[in-house]
Amino acid sequence: MSGLRLEAQPVMGLPELEPGADLAGLIAGSGVAIGAGDVVVVAQKAVSKVEGRLRALAGVMPSAAAEELAVRLDKDPRAVQLILDESTEVLRAERGVLITRTRHGYVCANAGVDASNVPQGTVALLPEDPDDSARRLRASIAERAGVAPAVVVSDSFGRPWRLGQADVAIGCAGLEPIDDRRGEADAGGRELSATELAVADEAASAAALVRDKAGREAVVVVRGLKRYVTEADGPGAAALVRPHEEDLFS
Amino acid sequence: MSGLRLEAQPVMGLPELEPGADLAGLIAGSGVAIGAGDVVVVAQKAVSKVEGRLRALAGVMPSAAAEELAVRLDKDPRAVQLILDESTEVLRAERGVLITRTRHGYVCANAGVDASNVPQGTVALLPEDPDDSARRLRASIAERAGVAPAVVVSDSFGRPWRLGQADVAIGCAGLEPIDDRRGEADAGGRELSATELAVADEAASAAALVRDKAGREAVVVVRGLKRYVTEADGPGAAALVRPHEEDLFS
Numbered sequence: 001m002s003g004l005r006l007e008a009q010p011v012m013g014l015p016e017l018e019p020g021a022d023l024a025g026l027i028a029g030s031g032v033a034i035g036a037g038d039v040v041v042v043a044q045k046a047v048s049k050v051e052g053r054l055r056a057l058a059g060v061m062p063s064a065a066a067e068e069l070a071v072r073l074d075k076d077p078r079a080v081q082l083i084l085d086e087s088t089e090v091l092r093a094e095r096g097v098l099i100t101r102t103r104h105g106y107v108c109a110n111a112g113v114d115a116s117n118v119p120q121g122t123v124a125l126l127p128e129d130p131d132d133s134a135r136r137l138r139a140s141i142a143e144r145a146g147v148a149p150a151v152v153v154s155d156s157f158g159r160p161w162r163l164g165q166a167d168v169a170i171g172c173a174g175l176e177p178i179d180d181r182r183g184e185a186d187a188g189g190r191e192l193s194a195t196e197l198a199v200a201d202e203a204a205s206a207a208a209l210v211r212d213k214a215g216r217e218a219v220v221v222v223r224g225l226k227r228y229v230t231e232a233d234g235p236g237a238a239a240l241v242r243p244h245e246e247d248l249f250s
Numbered sequence: 251m252s253g254l255r256l257e258a259q260p261v262m263g264l265p266e267l268e269p270g271a272d273l274a275g276l277i278a279g280s281g282v283a284i285g286a287g288d289v290v291v292v293a294q295k296a297v298s299k300v301e302g303r304l305r306a307l308a309g310v311m312p313s314a315a316a317e318e319l320a321v322r323l324d325k326d327p328r329a330v331q332l333i334l335d336e337s338t339e340v341l342r343a344e345r346g347v348l349i350t351r352t353r354h355g356y357v358c359a360n361a362g363v364d365a366s367n368v369p370q371g372t373v374a375l376l377p378e379d380p381d382d383s384a385r386r387l388r389a390s391i392a393e394r395a396g397v398a399p400a401v402v403v404s405d406s407f408g409r410p411w412r413l414g415q416a417d418v419a420i421g422c423a424g425l426e427p428i429d430d431r432r433g434e435a436d437a438g439g440r441e442l443s444a445t446e447l448a449v450a451d452e453a454a455s456a457a458a459l460v461r462d463k464a465g466r467e468a469v470v471v472v473r474g475l476k477r478y479v480t481e482a483d484g485p486g487a488a489a490l491v492r493p494h495e496e497d498l499f500s
Contacts, residue, residue, distance in 0.1 A: 003467060004460040006258040008474075092498045099498070107411040116445075156445070160410060160499040161357040162418070162490050164428040164448030166455070178414040181463060195366075195406065197458060198414030205416070206456035208447060209475065210254040213431060217253060224258075225459065240412050248342045248349070249410040249499050 006224035008041075008210045010217035017218070019052035024140030027219055036147040037226025039175055040137075041207035044155040045117055046218035047133045047171070048124045055082055056122050069093055079113060079123055086111035086125055091250055101250075102126060105241040106170060108157045127153065130171025131236030138173040138233065149221075150175035150229045153237070154204035160249065167208040169200035172237040176200075176228045198240060199228050256474035258291075258460045260467035267468070269302035274390030277469055287476025288399040289425055290391065291457035295367055296468035297383045297403050297421070298374045305332055306372050319343055329363060329373055336361035336375055341500055351500075352376060355491040356420060358407045377403065380421025381486030388423040388483065399471075400424035400479045403487070404454035410499070417458040419450035422487040426450075426478045448490060449478050 011030045017023065027040060034040065048054070062070065062077035066084055070077035073096050080098065084090075087100035091107060102111045104126070112126035127133045134151040142148035153171030158164075169177065177200040207220035244250075261280045267273065277290060284290065298304070312320065312327035316334055320327035323346050330348070334340075337350035341357060352361045354376070362376035377383045384401040392398035403421030408414075419427065427450040457470035494500075 003260045003262045004462065006256070006456060006460050008256040008456070010253045012253045094498065095496070097498065101411075156447070159448075159492075161351075161492050161497060162448065162451070163492050164446045164451070164490060166416070166418075166448045166451050168412070168416075179463075196414045197406070198409075198412065198416045199459070201412070201414065201416050202455035202459050205452035206256060206258070206459060209449070209452050209456060210256050212254065213429075240414060242409075242411050242413050246345070247411060248344065248347065 004224060006206060006222065008206050008220055008222045010210045010212075011219040011221065012217065014218060017046050017049040019050060019054070021050045022140075023047070023050045024137055025144055028141055028144035030219075032221055034141070034145055034147060034149050034221055035223070036149060037223070037229050038149040039152055039203050039222040039225050039229065040141065040149050041152045041154050041204055041220045041222055042137065043211070043218040044112070044126060044130065044153050044170055045114065045124055047127045047130070047137070047153050049118070051127055051133065053125045053127055054118055054122045055125060058121060069098065073098055079110075079115070082123060082125065083111045083113050086113060089250070104130065104170065105238070106157075108155070112155060112170075126155070127171065131173065131238055132171075134171035134173035134236065135233045148174060148231075150225070152200055152204055152207075154207060156208065167201075167204035168198075169204045169237045169240060172200045172240075173233040174230055175203070175225070176230060176234060177237060177239045179228065199225065200237060200240065254474060256456060256472065258456050258470055258472045260460045260462075261469040261471065262467065264468060267296050267299040269300060269304070271300045273297070273300045274387055275394055278391055278394035280469075282471055284391070284395055284397060284399050284471055285473070286397040286399060287473070287479050289402055289453050289472040289475050289479065290387075290399050291402045291404050291454055291470045291472055292387065293461070293468040294362065294376060294380065294403050294405040294420055295364065295374055297377045297380070297387070299368070301377055301383065303375045303377055304368055304372045305375060308371060319348065323348055329360075329365070332373060332375065333361045333363050336363060339500070354380065354420065355488070356407075358405070362405060362420075376405070377421065381423065381488055382421075384421035384423035384486065385483045398424060398481075400475070402450055402454055402457075404457060406458065417451075417454035418448075419454045419487045419490060422450045422490075423483040424480055425453070425475070426480060426484060427487060427489045429478065449475065450487060450490065
């Protein structure tokens, strides 16, 4: 038995993405082989762009709360206002860092509001509903390519006790987000302890490793996860959000 | 330009590992091609086993603190004592979960003390010094195989606000643990924001995706990260630990 194999390949040559661009068409027509058991990992910035989730800072009126935070954190108050608009709760605001829980339930810095790779004076927000974005993209790719690979919308998140960022899935369609092995036995027949692999997050991380330094490759095809690909879209990345009542670290 | 490619392949057919086993020899002699630019990702349990980091519960005398925690968390007090011995600080002890900071500085559940895949009545501890384990393994593989791939010792960690576990590097030799892109420009010439990719963690995650359900494949070769492989062993996974004074979530 030769075992499992994983492969990640970026989709090269995609143009700069504008609002309304046909991302599915670009992916399906890119020439990269995409099979039904593959996972197409799309960086959230690309999804945000084509969905028009861009905001001009000039049009934002910062509230008093945003102004106060901006002074404390040395940030643009208009960007802070957008961060607050995208959030349900501020977890930490100190040492130049603003960590919130987004409307989707994700805990990350700046609610994913990001000024890089977008026109000067604008920022990109996270997709409104990344799971829905993943489902629609999956359906569109299926329409054009005749196969329905899984789709993951990924983003780079910091971690509370580790330096550096790792990619996770913020949207997911057609992929079991978690491989739940609890209750199964190990090689010696003993029950596996607390082993629930966040497959969608690890696929996002694998994909991140083949993007170039300037992050131009928004789309990566990951092969070798066919056993986790489902015909149904499934619960999405929402299934990776720890319920608030189980949260020990707010 | 065809872009970067990532590939992960498990090393099949390794025997059940005993204390003192020649892991480097088993890897070098396994028949799997290992090049100088490859990353050999080894699950920490395998390293712990060959290093004899096993403890018989019968020989452990629980302290009063361990007994009290054990009652509260419905855990074996002897295992709790071992967890406390491996830790410098308890962060959370509630709802059946014991999260501590290990001696190495890692924040995880149960200080990595684990009863699965080891003989009944024993538990495995994390390696004493996983970076040192990675360095020694790297040197041993180089001796036998004539090439010095990078080596990552990996473990599965839970995340505070996400369900499921993802693999991270707890030991690392010959691999830049973080790809620090801060200060670089994006495609439009604007500075990339806070972009430090935890390469070693993402390599660990990619490797986890090719281990089978029973977790038998302790060793995975990851190819495609040559640009991060260094001749020097480098700072190791210790470079991924957020300094205590920057920690916002203890």
